[in-house]
Amino acid sequence: MADQLWKEAIVANIFVKGQKLAQTALGLLRRQVKAPSLFTFKFGIADFRGAEGDVVNIKRPAVLVAREKPWRGDDAIVVDRLANSKIQVALNRHIYSAVALSPEEETLDEIDYVRDVQVPQVNAILDFFENIVVGALRAASFVFGVTFNPASGSAVESDPRKVAIRARKLAQQAHWPLTGRYWLVGANVSEAVASYEKLLDVDTAGLPEALREGVVGRLAGWTIVELDALGEDESYFVHETAVAIANVAPAVPNGVAKGGGVAAGNGLAVTQLWDYDSTYMKDRSIVHAFAGATAVTDPEQAADGSIVRDENDAVVLKFQRAIKVTFGAGGAEKASYTVSITGAPTGGTFTVTVDGQTTDAIPFNASSATIASEINELTGVSGATVTGGAFPGNAKTVTLKERAVVTVTGAFTGGTSPAIAVA
Structure with a gap:
């Protein structure tokens, strides 16, 4: 039935107007595309025309925190500065599928253009486009994380509803809107849920x-969707604004016989070209598009709501619109670590490494607040807390919002064989 609908979309003669071919390709793309249709931040030709470096900078609203002055008090007020930041979306990928048809194929092989040429081409574009969008999500530095391990003895990890509730709590802390929340799952996670x-x-x-067709169900306010582009054990809780997508239909060259570009709903745009290569005596069909995708970061806020800035006074941006799910037992990652210093050093420093990123040198007797501040400056880390007695005589507990691998390195002076360890 689907093949028949596609056939009816164009006339039997493949030498029709290029615009019609582009519309047919777009129709096929819209029926099957998943990840790009899920995310709502989409940018097209009007946004990128004249953009420097093919990058669109979208200024986001400033974030401020209200403060309270003591009643009848004469304390000085706190004057905050506007925190200006932008969403940067790059158009930097050129996707295409090109097919040549020989005279023998067109004459003897009963080629149906839509079924045998355009559908496979559009499917190839679709797969590539999906991977660009999912790739932007996969490559992001996540602040939040949860564990879903069906074999765990803890219901917090084994019960999918409790996992979803934990993710909902993190989403609330990050002030996600209540609508547009999805749990994206690969095949194995989908089966478990x-x-x-x-x-x-x-x-x-x-x-x-x-x-x-990919909807699995709904739990704790999340619509669960299985995506083919995800790995079998891959999974994310996302808001529909977590990824910004760029897609433009390239201009039709003057030298082609037929061609057309179409931009329509769901942020999709393709150009269909048809020409003849006289050197090899072959007709050529090309479907192509410009694309790009970027994880949307937001200004990090301190516990009092104020905007966090780095040592250069720039606003610190973190990826807070999605939550990474560790499926199964995972590796050496944990969300809580105990750090201890032995040997009674009297000087020196230490560093903390989280998933391969290392802090600046931290004084051996640093306070919990100082250690937490250094850890939270790392990309992909936000809201980490440090508790415990004074260093170096007492152990401290480092708690993260996402499971991660944490290591420590010390460079101490004084004491007796001083060392630092994490467990």
């Missing part, structure tokens, strides 16, 4: 057409 007996059904009427 789908077996949960209390999974709720979802009314898919308001979802993009391509997402409907």
Whole structure:
């Protein structure tokens, strides 16, 4: 039935107007595209025309915190500065699929253009586009993380509803809107979630057409969607604004026989070209598009709501619109570590490394607040806390919002064989 609909979209003669071919390709793309149709930040030709470096800078609203002055007090007020930051979206990928048809193929092989040429081309574009969007999510430095391990003895990790509730709490802390929340899952995670007996059904009427077949169900306010582009054990809780997508239909060259570009819903745009290569006596069909995707970061806020700035006074931006899920037992990652110093050093420094990123040197007797501040300056870390007695005589507990691998290195002076360890 689907093949018949596609055939009816163009006339039998493949030498039709290029615009019609582009519309057919776009229709196929819209039916199947998942990840790009899920995210709502989309930018097209009007945004990128004349943009320096093919990058669009979207200024975001300033964030401020209200403060309270003591009643009848004469304390000085705190004057905050506007924190200006931007969302940067780059158009930097050129996706294409090119196919040549020989005279023998066109004459003897009963080529159906839509079925045998355009559909495979559009599917190839679709797969590439999906991977660009998912790749932006996969490469992001996540602030938040949860664990979903069906084999765990702890219900907080093994029960998908409790995992979803934990993710909902993190989303609330990051002030996500209540709508547009998704749990994106790979095949193995989807299987584990789908077996949960209390999974709720979802009314898919308001979802993009391509997402409907991938909907697994709903838990704790999350619509669960299986994506083919994700690895089997890959999974993320996301808000629909977590990734910004760029997509432009390239201009049609003057030298082609037929061609057209179409931009339409869901942020999709493609150009279809058809020409003849006289050197090799072959017709050529090309479907291509410009694309890009960027994880959307936001200004980090301190506990009192004020904006965090780095040593250069620039606003610190962190990726807070998605939550990474560790599926299964994971590796050596943990969310809580105990750090201790032995040997009674009287001087020197130490560093903390979180998932390969290392802090600046920290004094051997640094306070919990100083250590937490240094850790939170690392990319992908936000909201880490440090508690415990004074260093170096007491152990300290480092608690992260995401499971990570943490190591420590010391360079101490004085004392007796001083060392630092983490467990």
